[in-house]
Structure formats: structure tokens, C-alpha cells
Amino acid sequence: MVKQSFAVIGLGRFGTSIASKLIEADQEVMGIDINEERVEEGKLLVTHAVVLDSTEEESLKAVGIRNFDYVIVAIGNDMQASILTVLILKEMGVKQVIAKALNKRHGQVLTKVGADWVVHPERDMGERVAHQLLSPNVLNYIELSKDYNIEEIMLPPCMARKTLRELDLRAKYNVNVIAILSNENLIISPFPEHLIQNGDKAVVIGHRDDLNKLANLK
Ligand code: ATP
Secondary structure, three states: OOOOEEEEEOOOHHHHHHHHHHHHOOOEEEEEEOOHHHHHHHOOOOOEEEEOOOOOHHHHHHOOHHHOOEEEEOOOOOHHHHHHHHHHHHHOOOOEEEEEOOOHHHHHHHHHOOOOEEEOHHHHHHHHHHHHHHOOOEEEEEEOOOOEEEEEEEOOHHHOOOEHHHHOHHHHHOOEEEEEEEOOEEEEOOOOOOEOOOOOEEEEEEEHHHHHHHHOOO
16 A cells, blocks of 8 residues: 555544544554643654644644655544634645534535645444435445445345356346455455355446345345
8 A cells, every 4th residue: 555644633542543544554654632641652663753733833843744655634523723723724724624514504615715624424324324224234335426336135045056147136126336345355346257155245336226226135
């Protein structure tokens, strides 16, 4: 994987979970927090950790924030600090700023001041939990648009020992198989002769209604 540089501002649960995943992926991560204790704890986790107030432009300049490929603003409760930080970062010319929003209004303001990607962790996680409860066979999904998804679906036992040609998911369910996950092996663009095993998962693209039908097969 290409090594990129990330700065995470705000080392709460959200910020530290992003930072540790990035470190696990062998990326360079600077952790920033106004709270010294959080920085002390964060030191064990990131490449460098510094105490600073991200609403102070000079402090951000001093750590060379402009040179980072991505800056993640993981400040939540102090909306004013989060908005001001995003504004300063974009004014300083940081290319990619990702910011956490507490609610819809906060998100709209973050977009207005230039955030390149606004995330709503509580809202998005709530939606995912509801989705998972409604379709337990859907293990993961990406929303491509209002109507279309890519979903990782647990295939029902009745499909085991059949080839993709026999199953003919395109004709029967109007979905396309992108990949099969079989015993930790990922088979991209599987051939029609590919034989499905018990417990295989399929990564499929299609209309939400069609995917639902496939995911609810017993
Ligand atoms: P989480 O929900 O991620 O656990 P939290 O509830 O601890 O976070 P938040 O208000 O979301 O608290 O803030 C996240 C972190 O951002 C805190 O550790 C806080 O000290 C830090 N923070 C807040 N304001 C600033 C600032 N101006 N500069 C740098 N860090 C800040």
C-alpha cells in the first residue's frame, strides 16, 4: 500500500479509532489534541502526537499541517472549534479535509466552509444497524445512489454445489456478481462455471429491491 500522511485532530474515541486503523495499515499519522492527557495516551498509538489548539492558525502552521495528504477533524462536541478548524485548514490550502458532524446543520456548515468529506458517525452507524437487522444476510454494503447498492450477501445453503451459470442470478434477480468470497479467498469476476460452496458470500451490484429479494432467500 502507498504510504500517505494523515493528521487526526481530536483524539477522542472517533479520532483514535481512525488513527489506530491507519497505523495498522502502516500509514504515517500525526495525532493532535488540545488536551495533554489525550495526547499522552495517543503517543502510544500514532507516529507523532502534539498538544495544540487547532483553532490557532500559527500552531497548525508550526506542525506543517499543509504537508499532510489528509487532515481529519474529529472534534465533535465543540462545534465552534470544529467549524473554525475546517475553515482555517482550507484557507491554509490543505487538500483533503474530512470532518465529523454531530448533526445535519453542523454537517451543512462544515460543507459550506470547505470540508471535502463530512461524516455523520451516529447517523450512519444507526442506519447500518437498522439495515443489518432488516437483512441479516447482508454483511456489508455501499450505497451507490438512492436506488443502487453493492452488497456482500451470505448465499443461502440451497445455492451450494451449483455453478453461477446454473444459478443465473442476473436473469432471476437482475443483479450482477462482482466477486465471490469463499473461505477467505476473494475471487474477482468469477467465471460462469464457478462452483458455489456452502457458506460462500457474493459481492453483488444491483437495485436495492432486487438485492433484498436475493438477501432474503432461505
Ligand atoms: P469522541 O466522541 O470521539 O469520543 P469526545 O466525546 O471525547 O470525542 P469531542 O468533543 O468529540 O469529545 O472531542 C474530541 C477530541 O477533540 C477531544 O479529545 C478534545 O480534547 C479535542 N479537541 C476539542 N477542541 C479542540 C481544539 N480546538 N484543538 C484540538 N483538539 C480539540
